[in-house]
Amino acid sequence: MAETLIDVNEVSKVYHRGNMEIPVLEELILSVDEGDFLALMGPSGSGKTTLLNLIGGLDQPSHGSITIGDEHIDQLSQGQLANWRSRNVGFVFQFYNLLPVLTAQKNVELPLLLTNLSTAERKKRAQAALAVVGLEDRSNHRPSELSGGQEQRVAIARAIVSDPALLVCDEPTGDLDRATADEILELLQVLNKEYGKTIVMVTHDPKAAEFANRSLHLDKGRLASAEAA
């Protein structure tokens, strides 16, 4: 039996817009094992991104608790949470979000700036991460000199460079063509199977979900159905 990595316990999330309360998640329960690869699906506005942000420690729940490993992340302050994210979570987004003025390697190095590693060591690790995603020969290219798929690979290298246990991916293939998307999904599979990363991936694309071990459907703030992939 694998250990539970993510424990989302009766989590509610309410956004406030002016005087309006917008309930997004309601007493949601979710548990993800270490080494799992979970696809989160659901209609637009169902709260997938919201849930992913909570799991990744980008936002705090209104009610309920979230435990990642041993850490009760709902109880951390903003600063502690930032620090926790830097060591424990890698993020991959639909639009890559690379810094355009930095080379691929410098982009990948960004999370390591928060560590005490030497310049040489940072460079070495960034190169290693780029090798994992198959872009070691593009380390000096700027994002504008890369294709969309390559940019997403750089973003994935950045997500894994500090060797976090958890990767959260919000529609990582949403902006890519089928073939490129499949390559990225295969890469995520490799990271899951060979590098033991636990992955939670939001996607609209049922084909993408097939690369995961299992899928969950979110609807109107509730996990409507769960099925094995």
Added chain:
Amino acid sequence: MKYAGLIWGALYRKPVRSALTLASLFIAFLLFGLLHSVSVAFSQGISFSGVDRLIVAPKYSIIDDIPLSYSRQIKSVDGVELIAHQSWFGGTYQDNKQFFPRWPVPPKEFMEVYPELMMPDEQREAFINTRTGAIIGKDLAESYGLKVGDKIPLIADIWVNKDNGPWIFDLVGIFEAGDDSISIDQMFMNYAFFDEYRQDSQGGVGTFVIRISDPDRTAAIAAEIDAMFANSADETKTTTEKAYNQMFANQIGDIAFIMTGILSAVFFTILLLTGNTMSQAIRERIPELAILKTIGFTNISVLFIVLAESLLIALVGCIPGLVIAHLLIPGLAGAAPFFEAVEITPTIYLQGIGLALLLGILVGLPPALRAMRLNIVDALGEHAT
């Protein structure tokens, strides 16, 4: 500094915009270097030391004289610290072309009232103790080839002496001026000898010079002195020393004020322009800042990164501006000799850099604070739409 790449990156992001911003900063600091050093050079030669001295002159005509006995009454006025006097001697040295003012003065008191007269101590002593002693300015001494110990014969015009012959003074000191509140093209001689040896008008002086303790009370003290002698045979008119100099100083003050005005306008414009550019740049980079925060950069470190960018841009514009101003000034001196006195001193460099840092902070702080407060979830969401 490991964030250096990240911060330098700010300059490359929009090369054209950066170049324009840097160019405007460059021009601003070039202007600062030139104008500020000019206004410093203007104000340098000017001494305001004269403002604590008053001249008590005969009310109606400068060729009248005032009784030396007024001295005691003037001294009794509250606020009068020191008093000396000087009288116009006139006379001829060698021939009529060799003109320079000559003044009998009481040596000790006069040197106290004019501490900017600089002479070796033994020459001071000699001036005080030599009845026939006289001192002249360094330039005069050089142009006439005079040295201490020489005799200076003067033919009298106004003041005939008791022997009806030339006045012979012993040169006992050669002075320089600590600042230019007193001209050094002058000769001063011992009043005691002058007064005793002249044929008439004993006990009269041309003007009194007084030093007052509080320059703010100039008007009150002057009024009090003049009131004391009102309706006497020798009425007085008391004014600040070198009204001309004072007026000149005011005009220089105006020039400095105009320079400061121009610079303020330039920097205010720069502040608005760069401020606007910085805010715009930060707005465009919200997703990037969000990603930094996502990765685990704290709010404070994001604040410092944005602030550092702004300071960097300000300094990269400032330093070449100052250096080029520095290099330009010798060339300007060729065109206008005035610029020979102008110099970009280390102080001006420091002031310029200080100004750049201030500008960097003023311009960078608002976007830096906005970046610091940026909510990751909102910022990421904004991009995804």
